Structure formats: structure tokens, C-alpha cells
Amino acid sequence: EERTEMERGPSKMRALNSRVMKNVYASVQFRTAADAEAFEEWYLHDVGRVGWFTMEHPRTGQPISARFPQGIGRLVPLNTRFRFSKRDLVLEYMR
Numbered sequence: 384e385e386r387t388e389m390e391r392g393p394s395k396m397r398a399l400n401s402r403v404m405k406n407v408y409a410s411v412q413f414r415t416a417a418d419a420e421a422f423e424e425w426y427l428h429d430v431g432r433v434g435w436f437t438m439e440h441p442r443t444g445q446p447i448s449a450r451f452p453q454g455i456g457r458l459v460p461l462n463t464r465f466r467f468s469k470r471d472l473v474l475e476y477m478r
Contacts, residue, residue, distance in 0.1 A: 407449075407474040408440060416465050419458060426455050438474075449476040 387395045413419040431434050435448045452475045461467040 389396050402477045405476055405478045406452075407476070408471075409441065409474060411455075411469050412461070412467070412469045414467060416468070418466065419468050419470075422470075423455070423458075426451070440476075448471045449474045451475070 388452075388457050389395060410421065413422065415425040426432065430451075432454070433450070435450045437446055438449050439445070440447045451472055456472040458465070459469050461469060
């Protein structure tokens with residue numbers, strides 16, 4: 384946003400960018416230890432930790448380009464031996 388102070392009255396404001404960066408907070412659940420490992424391999428090797436990837440928006444179903452601005456979070460077991468597990472993470476995309 385750009386703000387211009389006026390001699391009288393309120394400041395004038397205008398948007399500088401037509402698109403806005405949005406965050407989606409999500410939990411990814413894994414049914415097997417192999418699924419959790421495959422997700423980590425995809426993140427490290429295909430995405431390269433900082434890259435963008437295409438996914439379906441969880442609410443609208445539309446394809447979006449997203450990234451993980453804070454990494455993929457900690458792997459948390461939901462039962463013994465990590466057979467079921469999850470990661471809480473943030474997805475960032477341009478709207």
C-alpha cells in the first residue's frame with residue numbers, strides 16, 4: 384500500500400500490488416512410516432526446501448503455486464513406531 388498525506392482530510396491510499404500473499408495453516412497426516420519418509424524426500428529433493436510447487440487449494444480446489452515458508456514442521460507420532468504421524472505446516476501462495 385502507498386499512503387499519500389493530504390493537506391486536508393484523510394490520507395489517500397492505493398494498492399501497490401494486485402496480488403496478495405496468503406497463508407494456509409494445515410496438518411498433513413501420514414498413514415505409514417513410508418508415506419512420511421516419501422513426503423520428506425519430495426520436500427528435500429523435488430521441491431529443494433525453498434521451491435514452489437503446484438497443488439490443489441484445500442478449500443477451493445483450484446490449482447495454486449505454493450511453498451513452505453517455515454519448512455515442513457516437526458514429525459509428530461500419532462501412535463507407536465510412527466506408523467501414523469503428522470506434520471503441522473504453513474503453505475504460502477499468491478492470491
